[in-house]
Amino acid sequence: MAASPFASRSPSITVASPNTAIRLKAAAAQSGSESTDVKTSSQSHGELTEQLNDSVAQNYERGKKLGEGTYAVVYQGHRRDTATTVAIKKIKVNADYKDGLAMDAIREVKYLQELSHPNVIALHDVFSKNENLHLVLEFLPGGDLEMLIRDQNVQYGAADIKAWMGMLARGVWFCHENFVLHRDIKPNNLLIAADGEVKLADFGLARSFADPYLNMTHQVITRWYRPPELLYGARQYSGAVDIWSMGMVFAELLLRVPFVAGNSDLDQIAKISEAFGTPNKDNWPGVEALPLYIETDKNSIIPTSGRDFFLRQFPTAGPVGADLLMSMCTLDPRKRITAVQTLRHDWWTIDPQPTKNADLPRKRKSAEKKMGEDLSRRGGEIGISDGPFKNAARQLDFGGK
Numbered sequence: 001m002a003a004s005p006f007a008s009r010s011p012s013i014t015v016a017s018p019n020t021a022i023r024l025k026a027a028a029a030q031s032g033s034e035s036t037d038v039k040t041s042s043q044s045h046g047e048l049t050e051q052l053n054d055s056v057a058q059n060y061e062r063g064k065k066l067g068e069g070t071y072a073v074v075y076q077g078h079r080r081d082t083a084t085t086v087a088i089k090k091i092k093v094n095a096d097y098k099d100g101l102a103m104d105a106i107r108e109v110k111y112l113q114e115l116s117h118p119n120v121i122a123l124h125d126v127f128s129k130n131e132n133l134h135l136v137l138e139f140l141p142g143g144d145l146e147m148l149i150r151d152q153n154v155q156y157g158a159a160d161i162k163a164w165m166g167m168l169a170r171g172v173w174f175c176h177e178n179f180v181l182h183r184d185i186k187p188n189n190l191l192i193a194a195d196g197e198v199k200l201a202d203f204g205l206a207r208s209f210a211d212p213y214l215n216m217t218h219q220v221i222t223r224w225y226r227p228p229e230l231l232y233g234a235r236q237y238s239g240a241v242d243i244w245s246m247g248m249v250f251a252e253l254l255l256r257v258p259f260v261a262g263n264s265d266l267d268q269i270a271k272i273s274e275a276f277g278t279p280n281k282d283n284w285p286g287v288e289a290l291p292l293y294i295e296t297d298k299n300s301i302i303p304t305s306g307r308d309f310f311l312r313q314f315p316t317a318g319p320v321g322a323d324l325l326m327s328m329c330t331l332d333p334r335k336r337i338t339a340v341q342t343l344r345h346d347w348w349t350i351d352p353q354p355t356k357n358a359d360l361p362r363k364r365k366s367a368e369k370k371m372g373e374d375l376s377r378r379g380g381e382i383g384i385s386d387g388p389f390k391n392a393a394r395q396l397d398f399g400g401k
Contacts, residue, residue, distance in 0.1 A: 056127040060136055062088055066372025071102065071204075074372040076139065079124075086124060089135040089375050104204030104378055105133055111180055111203040112137075119171030121191060121201040140199055142192030143370040145249070147363045149187055149256050156361045158316055161253045162347070163354035164190075167198035168246060173339040175200070176239040179210045183220040185245035187252060188374050196357035204378060209238065218292075221245060223268050224261045228279055229333050231269050233292035240333035243342070247328030254314045254325075276329055277304030284332040304331070320347045 063076040066087065077088040091105045112123035112135075122138040145164060148154050168190060175182055183205040191201045205220045215235040221227070227244035229237055251259035260275055262268030273279065278301045279287050287293055310322040317325060324347045327337040337345075348354075363370075 053127050056125055057129050057134070059125070060086065060088060060127075067370075067374070067376040069373070069376035069378065071104065071378040072376045074375045076372075077136075085139040087137045087139045087372075087375060089137055091133040091135070093131055101133060102204075102378075105135075107206050108203045109133075109135065111206045115175065115178060115180065115203075117171060117174040118197060119167045119199055120174065121199045137375070138193070138199070140191040140193050140201075142194060142196065143363050144188045144192060144374055145190040145198065145253070146187035147370050148361060149252060151363060152256075154361050154363060157352075158318065158321070159352035159355045160360055161250075161316070162321075162352065163357070163360060164198055164253065165246075165250055166348065166354050168200065168249065169339065169342050171198075171200040172239075172242050172246060173343055175206075176242070176339045179208050180206055181209050181239060182206050182242050182245075184222060184225075185242055185249060186222050186225045187249055188377075190249070191374060192362075196360040196362070201374065202377070212236070212238075223265065224248065224258045226268065227333065228269065228272055228331055229290065231265055231272075231292070232279075232287065232290035234290055237333065239339055240336045243328050243336050243339065244333075246342070247325055250317075250325050250328065251314065254316050272331075273302050275305065276331055278302045279331050287332075318347075318350075320345075320350055323347070 059079055059081065060077050061080055063078065066074045066076055068074070070092070072092055073090045075088045075090070077086050078084060079086060091101065093101075109123070109126055112121065116122070121140065123135060124138065125136040127134050127136075148156065168185070172182065172185070180203075182200060182203065184202060185200070189200065189202045191199050193199060207216065209216070213236070216237065218230045218233050218235060218237075221230060221241060225245040225248045227241050230241060248259060260268065260271040262271050273296075277283060278296050279293075280296065280301060281288050283304045288295065305326075307323065307326060310317075310326045311319060314322050314325060324337075324342070324345045327345075328342070330336040
């Protein structure tokens with residue numbers, strides 16, 4: 001019997017230390033509140049905050065640039081006292097946003113401070129310098145899963161896929177256990193550590209889902225990995241949206257190309273229908289109530305894909321793996337498998353067993369640069385630069401800020 005997939009094979013858990021600057025700012029605020037002189041208190045608070053921020057910034061030395069995008073610049077750096085290598089992500093100031101800071105950065109800081117798990121990228125510190133916010137992140141020199149999928153010189157099999165999917169499943173399970181939706185799971189957001197561990201990164205589109213009645217935007221998740229309920233405009237949804245994205249990553253690992261890659265939202269729905277069947281009130285009760293749903297003519301309805309389809313399309317997964325993938329790709333989100341059910345699936349306990357981290361395929365050259373490119377991108381961007389999908393739509397249209 002294999003070890004429980006809930007447990008990481010890493011010998012130790014990487015823990016993101018609390019954000020020193022923010023924690024000390026709170027202490028400064030408390031100290032200031034005890035003063036009877038409000039003006040003096042405010043000045044003291046500001047001065048102490050600046051001093052504490054500067055002390056955090058001085059802990060790190062910035063090195064070579066790893067990547068730059070419209071959203072951020074990523075550098076390799078190190079902590080001065082321990083020489084620990086880190087990635088320093090400088091968020092660019094943007095006058096179009098309040099206080100010059102995109103909501104993506106606020107979300108990323110918020111959720112990475114709350115989440116500490118071997119399969120979630122660690123946030124070590126946050127500081128401000130020259131009016132730019134800097135995130136000190138775990139250094140992940142192994143690139144990402146997209147690199148391995150695209151490079152035909154990298155050979156991998158079912159055991160390797162099982163190892164990578166296990167790490168992804170554990171990371172998503174931990175997020176959902178803490179009421180966090182990632183909302184942009186895709187291969188280039190799955191970064192690889194030096195020891196081979198896969199880490200879920202880029203929480204710029206993440207949000208809490210503790211309140212089941214709170215409306216959320218449907219304009220999230222990169223299109224090729226976006227579930228049908230969001231394409232139909234759902235405003236209330238669950239962790240099922242991340243599970244669909246996991247299923248798309250699983251399929252892509254097996255096929256080595258994106259499984260359903262639409263050029264527009266309508267084209268994406270059409271490709272999902274071709275692959276899995278046309279969503280309708282018979283296979284998805286209540287779908288007709290979603291705001292963007294358009295009923296398909298009865299003569300054009302494609303039957304729901306059954307187990308035989310998944311066995312034919314994904315033979316590498318085997319019968320049990322195909323069953324897991326099918327349960328991730330269920331059209332009705334209420335019938336889709338959950339993260340905890342995913343980890344309890346029989347696929348993890350049958351042969352072949354997951355490859356050990358040390359034996360997983362690696363992409364040695366240019367991997368650090370790829371990490372920089374991934375971390376500098378905004379959520380929703382597809383980072384494919386070559387291959388048969390290079391001319392496809394690269395970025396979601398969020399319809400303004």
